[in-house]
Amino acid sequence: MSQQRDTDLINELLAQGSETDWLEFKKDNFEPEMIGVRCSALANAARLIGKDTAYMLWGIDDATLSVIGSKFNPHTQKANGQELAFWLARQLQPSIPFQFRRIEHPHGNVVILEIPAATAAPVAFKNIPYIRIGSATPKLTDYPERYQQLIERLRPYTWEHAVARQYISGDDVLDLLDYSSYFKLTKQPLPDNRQGIFDKLAAERLIHQDVGGHWNITNLGAILFAADLTQFDSALARKAVRFTAYLGKNRAAQVSHRVEGKKGYAVGFEGLIEFINSILPKNEHIDVALRTEEPLFPTIAVREVIANALIHQNMTISGAGPQIEVFQDRIEITNPGKPLVPADRMIDLPPRSRNEALASLMRRMGMCEEQGSGLDKVIASIEMFQLPPPLFREEGNAMQVVLYGPRHFAQMTPEERTRACYQHAVLKFLTGERMKNATLCARFGIESRNASQASVVIKKAKEAGLIREADPEHPRAGYVPQWA
Incomplete structure (x- = not known):
């Protein structure tokens, strides 16, 4: 986290003009119990009003909202003989990745406590959830209507909307994302000015405004439209598609092609499908005097199964991404994460995706079939070619689909x-x-x-x-x- 970004963040928080349900200022009161209660209250209130993050700032005059500096050092502060952050983490349930930062602001030292909004459940301090109402922090259970509203708004952690690249300039956004592909694939005209481009990308939640006139690229924006995924964090780069083709029927055979993808899924999808089809084995078919070559696997089956692997993978599994392996007699497509639908019901049950925004946008861009109509078309094409049935199976903490080459009954x-x-x-x-x-x-x-x-x-x-x-x-x- 850069010093300049935190300075801009402090200035924008001060520009709010007063404390809010998700923002609190302190001079030098850093009593641990108070901080614990505020963490619970602010995290819950932030989710209730639709904020992803809440803040506490020390070194601020409550009356004037001017920076006066603080002697609070959260990295040396103790609570019951333990480091403050460690003690606080043990008292909050469920655990949230809060973060203390000590900033040398031009007008004095400021401490920022960044508190993620509640996600899976209300955040409790010492088993009691609190809520922020104005400047008060009562128990959440004393306000049943707010408790019910919070439960309705809680949702599981959404990987797609987390930040992949933070606090970057508009020029960097345009360099890192192949934004023209977004407009082409969604069949929208390219705006004739930068602000129009940013407005569209932000509305799609591919980017969002940060402080100081800077921008953040979301995981959704990066995984779909990155010009080069290696320009992002290594965990995201490893979500790129890996492709390997073998000259035999097992992994001991010689490798004929090995490709580590770099482009975002949307940017590189059509090129990936064309590349795979170009190297897949062909069946020779002789009709009267004409000799033609037909693909060993139906193109629609290959396309849909790969799209499903991209969409339905578990993005939170680190160090793993979709993998495509081609053998002489089959193609195996593997994605990280156990399936959310039983393998034997994937054909008929509507798909359940961990990545709804990703799935929705890929469908809008025509990269896969409409919801619930994909795998039945895979099976139909397999039957038309009279191929062996595809295999859907769990492999450890992954899902694998195997398409087989021609074999008679x-x-x-x-x-x-x-x-x-x-x-x-x-x-x-x-x-x-x-x-x-x-x-x-x-x-x-x-x-x-x-x-x-x-x-x-x-x-x-x-x-x-x-x-x-x-x-x-x-x-x-x-x-x-x-x-x-």
């Missing part, structure tokens, strides 16, 4: 046949139809004279508890997923 494993039967039943159910022996034959490319092969697969899927008869009294009515 006879080459599929029993587990793959059963999974394909279940996915086919789900797809039919979503379109208002029912799976039947004939539709499953068509899905596998089984000739009608060999329909008994499909019957065996249906029997296995029923025994596995994946499908059931739609109407037990009329067996010819077809089959639906077990949960239907």
